[in-house]
Amino acid sequence: MVHKADLVIIGICVGVAFGILIASLVFFGIRWYKRRVRLHHHANERSVATLPIRTNGLETSVDFSASLSNSIAIKTSGFPATNSQHSWWSHPSKDHFASASGLPRYSYKDIQKATQNFTTILGEGSFGPVYKATLPTGGVVAVKVLGTNSKQGEKEFFTEVTLLGRLHHRNLVNLVGYCVDKGHRMLIYEFMSNGSLANLLYSEEYILSWEDRVQIALDISHGVEYLHDGAVPPVIHRDLKSANILLDQSLRAKVADFGLSKEEVFDGRNSGLKGTYGYIDPMYISTSKFTTKSDIYSFGVILFELITAIHPHQNLMEYVNLAAMSFDGVDEILDKKLVGTCNLEQVRSLAAIAHKCIHRTPSKRPSTGEILHAILKIRQRRLIKEDTMSFTGYDSSRMKLVNILKQMDPRDPYRIDITDAILEKLYNMGVITTRKSLAVCENLSVSSFCRRRLSTILVRLKFAEHMKEAVTYIEQGHIRVGPDTVIDPAFLVTRNMEDFITWVDTSKIKRKVLEYNDKLDDYDAMN
Numbered sequence: 001m002v003h004k005a006d007l008v009i010i011g012i013c014v015g016v017a018f019g020i021l022i023a024s025l026v027f028f029g030i031r032w033y034k035r036r037v038r039l040h041h042h043a044n045e046r047s048v049a050t051l052p053i054r055t056n057g058l059e060t061s062v063d064f065s066a067s068l069s070n071s072i073a074i075k076t077s078g079f080p081a082t083n084s085q086h087s088w089w090s091h092p093s094k095d096h097f098a099s100a101s102g103l104p105r106y107s108y109k110d111i112q113k114a115t116q117n118f119t120t121i122l123g124e125g126s127f128g129p130v131y132k133a134t135l136p137t138g139g140v141v142a143v144k145v146l147g148t149n150s151k152q153g154e155k156e157f158f159t160e161v162t163l164l165g166r167l168h169h170r171n172l173v174n175l176v177g178y179c180v181d182k183g184h185r186m187l188i189y190e191f192m193s194n195g196s197l198a199n200l201l202y203s204e205e206y207i208l209s210w211e212d213r214v215q216i217a218l219d220i221s222h223g224v225e226y227l228h229d230g231a232v233p234p235v236i237h238r239d240l241k242s243a244n245i246l247l248d249q250s251l252r253a254k255v256a257d258f259g260l261s262k263e264e265v266f267d268g269r270n271s272g273l274k275g276t277y278g279y280i281d282p283m284y285i286s287t288s289k290f291t292t293k294s295d296i297y298s299f300g301v302i303l304f305e306l307i308t309a310i311h312p313h314q315n316l317m318e319y320v321n322l323a324a325m326s327f328d329g330v331d332e333i334l335d336k337k338l339v340g341t342c343n344l345e346q347v348r349s350l351a352a353i354a355h356k357c358i359h360r361t362p363s364k365r366p367s368t369g370e371i372l373h374a375i376l377k378i379r380q381r382r383l384i385k386e387d388t389m390s391f392t393g394y395d396s397s398r399m400k401l402v403n404i405l406k407q408m409d410p411r412d413p414y415r416i417d418i419t420d421a422i423l424e425k426l427y428n429m430g431v432i433t434t435r436k437s438l439a440v441c442e443n444l445s446v447s448s449f450c451r452r453r454l455s456t457i458l459v460r461l462k463f464a465e466h467m468k469e470a471v472t473y474i475e476q477g478h479i480r481v482g483p484d485t486v487i488d489p490a491f492l493v494t495r496n497m498e499d500f501i502t503w504v505d506t507s508k509i510k511r512k513v514l515e516y517n518d519k520l521d522d523y524d525a526m527n
C-alpha cells in the first residue's frame with residue numbers, strides 16, 4: 001500500500017515537473033515568436049509583408065526575410081562593407097540600416113548637404129534628376145531623386161531598393177544607399193565619373209578607341225550575364241541602351257537602371273510597351289512577351305552603336321541592314337573616328353555577333369554566355385599588326401573597284417560614259433535613286449546611308465575617271481593618270497574623305513579633278 005502511495009507521489013512530481021517544462025517552453029516560445037514578429041515588422045518598416053519585384057517579366061513577390069538574409073550574404077562576400085558607407089556621412093539617420101534591402105538609409109538632410117542643396121546636377125532621366133554628391137570623407141556618389149508625386153516612382157523605388165540589395169556585380173552600377181524622408185525618395189549609386197556610353201560615343205571631341213569599345217562590349221556582357229544567369233531569380237533588364245551603360249574612371253563599363261519597371265513607351269497612344277524605341281525587340285512589340293532574349297536584342301543594338309557610332313534614332317538599323325548585303329559592308333558604316341585605327345576583321349566579327357543578337361527569331365539569338373565567349377575570342381585572336389591602313393580593307397576595296405571597272409566597256413574612249421555605266425550600276429544596286437552624273441550625286445536626295453557609302457565610292461571613282469588604261473594599271477598596283485603622274489593606289493581605297501581632299505589640293509590631280517567635273521557639268525547640261 002505504502003509502496004503504491006510512493007508511486008503516486010512520484011507520479012505527481014514528474015507530472016508537475018513535466019507541466020512546468022511544457023509551460024516554460026510555451027512561454028519562451030511565445031516570447032521568441034513575438035520577438036521575431038517584431039523584428040520582421042521592423043524590417044518591413046510599414047508592416048508590408050512582401051514587395052513586388054519584377055523578374056523575368058512576371059510580377060512576383062519576394063519574402064523580405066529571405067531577401068534580407070540574401071543581401072547580407074552577398075554584401076559580405078563582394079560588396080564594400082556597409083559600415084564604411086556609414087562612416088561617409090557625418091550624421092547618418094537613426095535607422096540608416098534599412099532592413100528591407102540591407103542597404104543603408106540616409107536622411108534628406110544628409111543628401112541635401114552632400115549635393116550642396118541639390119545644385120550639382122549630372123543629368124535628368126525619366127525618373128527625375130541625378131545629382132553628384134560629395135561626402136564628408138571625400139567619397140563621391142550619384143543621387144537619383146525620384147519624382148515626389150509619381151505613383152509609379154514609388155513602386156520603382158521599393159522595387160529597386162529591394163532588388164539591388166540582393167544584386168551585386170562589378171559590371172553593374174551598385175546601389176550604395178537610399179533615402180525615404182519627408183516624402184522624398186532617392187537612390188544613391190556609386191558614381192561613374194565618365195558618364196554614359198552614349199555621351200562618349202556621340203561626343204564630337206572624345207574618341208573611344210576600338211580596344212576600349214571591345215572591352216566595353218565585354219563588360220556589358222559580363223553585367224548582363226550576371227543578371228540573366230547569376231541572379232536568383234534571374235533579372236531581365238528591359239531597358240538596355242547606351243545611355244544606361246555607365247563608365248568609371250578607367251572606362252570600365254557597368255550596366256545601370258536594372259530592376260526598374262519602366263514607364264510605358266509613349267507613341268501617341270497607350271502602347272503598353274516598356275523600354276526605349278530603337279532598342280525594343282520587334283518580337284516583344286508583336287507578342288508583348290519580354291524574355292532574356294529581348295535584352296539580347298537590345299544588346300545587339302548597343303554592339304552596332306559601338307561599331308558605327310550611329311544612334312538607333314538615326315536609322316542605325318537601316319544602315320545595318322544595307323551593310324549586311326555584303327560580306328564587308330560593315331566597313332562602310334564603321335565609325336569614321338575608327339577608320340584606319342582598327343582591325344577590320346575584328347570589326348566584322350563583332351558585327352557578326354551583333355547580327356546574331358538581333359536575329360528575328362528570339363530562340364536563335366545567343367545567350368550572354370555565348371556572346372561573352374565570342375567577344376573574348378575576338379580580343380584574344382592574334383591578328384597581324386597593321387598600321388593605319390588595314391590591308392584587309394585595302395584589298396577588298398581595291399577588288400571591288402577593279403570589278404566595277406572590269407564590268408565597264410574598256411573600249412569606250414569617253415570616261416563620261418564609264419561614269420554613266422557606274423551610275424547605272426549604283427542605281428541598280430539601290431545606292432542612288434536617280435541616274436544623274438556623279439558630279440551631282442552628292443546633292444541627290446539619297447538616304448544618309450547611301451550618301452555615306454556613295455561618298456566612299458565617289459572618292460574612288462573620281463580617280464578612276466582620270467585613269468588611262470585604268471584596269472590594267474590598277475591590276476599592276478599603280479595608276480597612271482597622265483604622262484607624268486602615277487597615283488599610289490592606296491588613295492583609291494582611302495575611306496577618309498578629308499585625307500583625300502587634302503591630298504587632291506596639294507597634288508597635280510586637282511586640276512584633273514576640276515577638268516573632269518567641268519566635263520560632267522557639260523554632260524549634265526546636254527542631258
Ligand SMILES: Nc1ncnc2c1ncn2[C@@H]1O[C@H](COP(=O)(O)OP(=O)(O)OP(=O)(O)O)[C@@H](O)[C@H]1O
Nearest residue numbers: 122123124125126127130142189190191192196243
Ligand atoms: N551613377 C551615376 N554616375 C554618374 N552619372 C550618372 C549616374 N547615374 C546616372 N547618371 C547620369 O545622370 C543622367 C540621368 O540618368 P538616368 O539614369 O536617370 O536617366 P537616363 O538613363 O539617361 O534616361 P532614362 O531614365 O530615360 O532611362 C545621365 O546623364 C547619366 O549619365
